[in-house]
Amino acid sequence: MKIIKNWLMHFFIISWSVLFIISNNLFARTRNNVLAEAESYKNYSWQCSSNNIINTGNQTLYLGSVAGDEYDDRAGKIDTDDNGIISEAERNAAISRWPFIVSVTPVTGEAYAMGGYSGALKWGADTVVVFEDRIGRTNEKWIAGAREEDVAIPGNPTDIPSGYTGFTGIDCSGFVGNSLDISRFASDEYKLNVTQITTNRCLPIELKNMKKGDVFASGGHVLLLTADIGNDLTHAQVTHSVALEYSSGEHVRKVISETVEISGSGEQINIQETQDNKTTKFWWPHGCYSPFPQFSNISPSTSTAITVATTTIKATIQSGTDLTAVRLYLDGEDKTALLNLSLPSQPVTISYKTPELSPGKHKVLITALNTLELYDSTTFYFQIGASPMVKDVMPYDGKQDTPIHLTPEITFSTAMAAIPLSAVEIAPVASITSVDLDNTKLQINFASDLEYSTTYYITLKADSIKNLANITLDGNGNGISEGSPADDYQWRFITESSLQIVGMEPLYETIGINPIISALVISKTNQTINIDEMKLNGNLINAADITVTSANDIAGMSAVKVKYNSEGINFNLGNKNYVYLKASDGTGQISEKEWWFKVTDRLEINMYGTLKNSVIRPAPYYEYKCEMTDGLYLRWNKVLGAVKYYIVRRTNYSNIVGTTYSEDESLLLAKDWSFYVDCDAGVQPPTSTAELIAFGGLWYSGFHLSAWDYGWYFGVASDGLLLRTNQYEITPIFGDNTWGKTTVYTYRYEEYDDFAENLTFDHYRSWTVKMGW
Numbered sequence: 001m002k003i004i005k006n007w008l009m010h011f012f013i014i015s016w017s018v019l020f021i022i023s024n025n026l027f028a029r030t031r032n033n034v035l036a037e038a039e040s041y042k043n044y045s046w047q048c049s050s051n052n053i054i055n056t057g058n059q060t061l062y063l064g065s066v067a068g069d070e071y072d073d074r075a076g077k078i079d080t081d082d083n084g085i086i087s088e089a090e091r092n093a094a095i096s097r098w099p100f101i102v103s104v105t106p107v108t109g110e111a112y113a114m115g116g117y118s119g120a121l122k123w124g125a126d127t128v129v130v131f132e133d134r135i136g137r138t139n140e141k142w143i144a145g146a147r148e149e150d151v152a153i154p155g156n157p158t159d160i161p162s163g164y165t166g167f168t169g170i171d172c173s174g175f176v177g178n179s180l181d182i183s184r185f186a187s188d189e190y191k192l193n194v195t196q197i198t199t200n201r202c203l204p205i206e207l208k209n210m211k212k213g214d215v216f217a218s219g220g221h222v223l224l225l226t227a228d229i230g231n232d233l234t235h236a237q238v239t240h241s242v243a244l245e246y247s248s249g250e251h252v253r254k255v256i257s258e259t260v261e262i263s264g265s266g267e268q269i270n271i272q273e274t275q276d277n278k279t280t281k282f283w284w285p286h287g288c289y290s291p292f293p294q295f296s297n298i299s300p301s302t303s304t305a306i307t308v309a310t311t312t313i314k315a316t317i318q319s320g321t322d323l324t325a326v327r328l329y330l331d332g333e334d335k336t337a338l339l340n341l342s343l344p345s346q347p348v349t350i351s352y353k354t355p356e357l358s359p360g361k362h363k364v365l366i367t368a369l370n371t372l373e374l375y376d377s378t379t380f381y382f383q384i385g386a387s388p389m390v391k392d393v394m395p396y397d398g399k400q401d402t403p404i405h406l407t408p409e410i411t412f413s414t415a416m417a418a419i420p421l422s423a424v425e426i427a428p429v430a431s432i433t434s435v436d437l438d439n440t441k442l443q444i445n446f447a448s449d450l451e452y453s454t455t456y457y458i459t460l461k462a463d464s465i466k467n468l469a470n471i472t473l474d475g476n477g478n479g480i481s482e483g484s485p486a487d488d489y490q491w492r493f494i495t496e497s498s499l500q501i502v503g504m505e506p507l508y509e510t511i512g513i514n515p516i517i518s519a520l521v522i523s524k525t526n527q528t529i530n531i532d533e534m535k536l537n538g539n540l541i542n543a544a545d546i547t548v549t550s551a552n553d554i555a556g557m558s559a560v561k562v563k564y565n566s567e568g569i570n571f572n573l574g575n576k577n578y579v580y581l582k583a584s585d586g587t588g589q590i591s592e593k594e595w596w597f598k599v600t601d602r603l604e605i606n607m608y609g610t611l612k613n614s615v616i617r618p619a620p621y622y623e624y625k626c627e628m629t630d631g632l633y634l635r636w637n638k639v640l641g642a643v644k645y646y647i648v649r650r651t652n653y654s655n656i657v658g659t660t661y662s663e664d665e666s667l668l669l670a671k672d673w674s675f676y677v678d679c680d681a682g683v684q685p686p687t688s689t690a691e692l693i694a695f696g697g698l699w700y701s702g703f704h705l706s707a708w709d710y711g712w713y714f715g716v717a718s719d720g721l722l723l724r725t726n727q728y729e730i731t732p733i734f735g736d737n738t739w740g741k742t743t744v745y746t747y748r749y750e751e752y753d754d755f756a757e758n759l760t761f762d763h764y765r766s767w768t769v770k771m772g773w
Contacts, residue, residue: 113169
């Protein structure tokens with residue numbers, strides 16, 4: 001009954017796995033069928049009885065063997081210390097030399113038996129059904145497994161030990177041939193050897209192209225690949241009938257699956273094998289082969305977008321044996337009749353020009369069958385028209401401190417069709433009331449504010465998002481619409497903490513020596529705020545030196561102002577100084593912030609605004625109204641003296657009028673103020689403020705460092721040295737029509753360090769000045 005049950009299971013695996021009808025009454029074997037058949041050999045469970053081991057005690061053939069025990073004579077001497085007792089170590093050592101012993105414990109995997117014959121009896125390609133029948137007979141003794149030395153010379157008759165019927169099991173080529181169901185093509189209709197499988201019935205292929213059902217082969221061994229190679233060219237999953245496991249060197253002597261290490265590329269690679277001492281490893285050359293039809297030169301290339309409505313589908317098909325059938329399907333319709341095929345000559349090249357196709361994705365399926373009745377196919381897609389893509393999202397991907405009151409926006413590359421609410425998902429879940437589409441922009445509206453300090457993921461479901469041509473979203477940006485989940489677009493953002501540090505001063509700027517460093521800490525949930533740590537340039541600031549005052553003037557919130565007076569610290573001028581502040585509240589919320597500032601004792605002058613003509617005094621005095629868009633901003637850091645602001649006519653340098661300021665901290669002039677120009681006799685006043693130039697100058701210790709006859713100070717160089725520029729060495733020429741808001745000017749100037757005029761050297765420097773009109 002057991003034999004019948006297993007035979008029926010075996011028949012089911014072969015006959016009712018996924019089979020494809022290629023032509024009338026023709027059934028073909030797919031790669032999945034091959035793997036299913038291989039699994040039946042690897043997973044077959046059997047029990048070894050005394051009928052299935054060599055147990056003769058023949059000292060000539062099997063030195064040290066003992067007749068009548070449970071061990072196969074091929075395990076050698078068991079009682080190695082001759083004490084009449086088989087220890088556990090001796091038992092394990094015997095099994096490691098020959099794994100099949102008389103036991104009620106089942107063995108998983110059909111036994112490895114080197115191919116041979118005796119009279120009409122054959123072994124080495126026994127199907128599971130045949131192996132089970134032989135191993136289970138009680139009136140005959142069939143030996144499980146056969147070594148090369150048991151078989152003597154392969155292909156020659158084998159001497160069977162006295163009292164035994166024969167050997168049973170499967171070797172490497174028998175296993176691969178049976179899994180592929182091609183052993184029936186052998187001349188004896190029983191077994192092919194390695195060369196007959198690989199050289200005569202397979203096509204050499206490159207390692208990177210190998211798929212499940214393809215084979216590795218050396219001169220004397222062949223392995224079945226059970227998983228596509230993919231991108232990992234250093235390991236392969238294989239199933240084979242083998243004496244020693246490649247990865248460990250164990251005497252398994254059966255059909256097994258394992259992961260082997262490989263090296264190299266192309267059609268010839270190396271596989272690592274471990275010797276029976278279980279430590280020595282070596283690389284063994286193997287070729288890469290496929291018994292299945294192979295597809296190449298596919299056009300349009302997989303995942304291609306085509307702008308025209310028609311295209312030509314092309315492919316080349318080859319096989320190690322003749323091709324008997326090739327078919328082409330476009331969007332499920334059989335187009336084979338329109339192909340010009342020349343079977344069985346190889347390679348076969350097919351070409352099919354499509355009619356005008358609708359916009360969107362189109363599927364091509366090409367199938368092929370060879371004389372071994374092995375079937376394979378290739379599926380690829382192309383697209384008519386461009387796919388819509390996501391151009392921009394708000395908030396951007398990965399953004400932190402995102403406000404909880406948020407309306408995310410997505411900008412698409414093209415106008416979109418109506419997008420349903422179900423096309424947008426957010427995790428953790430938040431209630432979405434609507435999605436509003438305006439041409440290329442989609443706005444997501446939430447029912448309420450999001451949670452604080454939470455990472456949210458928004459996913460756009462590609463299948464539900466289409467452009468006006470009905471083409472779905474290309475979320476992964478590869479140029480073609482592939483649908484969900486491949487083209488789903490996802491991005492993330494992190495919401496703000498309920499505890500926030502804002503209003504840092506000074507922040508990312510250059511300021512005066514020894515500033516007061518401050519920040520505002522706000523708890524939006526009205527919690528008690530703790531200042532845990534404050535550092536300046538990595539040094540912990542003593543808590544006693546930090547001033548914390550309440551600043552709670554916002555309903556429903558609490559806030560504190562944190563201050564530290566850096567008086568007495570000797571800063572390095574021009575270097576970045578880093579401030580770190582850490583705060584927490586009673587709910588466990590933590591907020592950290594780091595910012596920097598620079599310290600300088602140099603003058604910095606920024607001028608920007610709009611000058612407007614408004615003559616309100618009679619000649620020779622002309623008063624002009626200065627209406628500054630942001631004001632004239634003069635900033636300096638030490639009490640160096642007085643700063644003077646000049647207005648100069650572009651074509652007349654001698655008329656200088658201005659106002660002197662003597663403040664010792666940053667000064668923002670009023671947005672509306674007046675100046676006047678005193679014109680010499682016969683000189684026409686400016687008719688437009690476009691003729692005027694604004695700039696700043698410096699007085700120091702009551703002495704004007706730059707007399708008008710020599711030049712002006714325009715500001716401070718990036719290295720902190722004060723610049724003096726000479727009017728006759730300005731390029732372009734002062735007053736040239738090329739002067740404008742952002743023209744780049746080259747100045748020849750002298751540098752003075754700390755205003756010590758004993759250090760002088762010439763340089764040329766270019767920089768951009770925004771003159772302000």
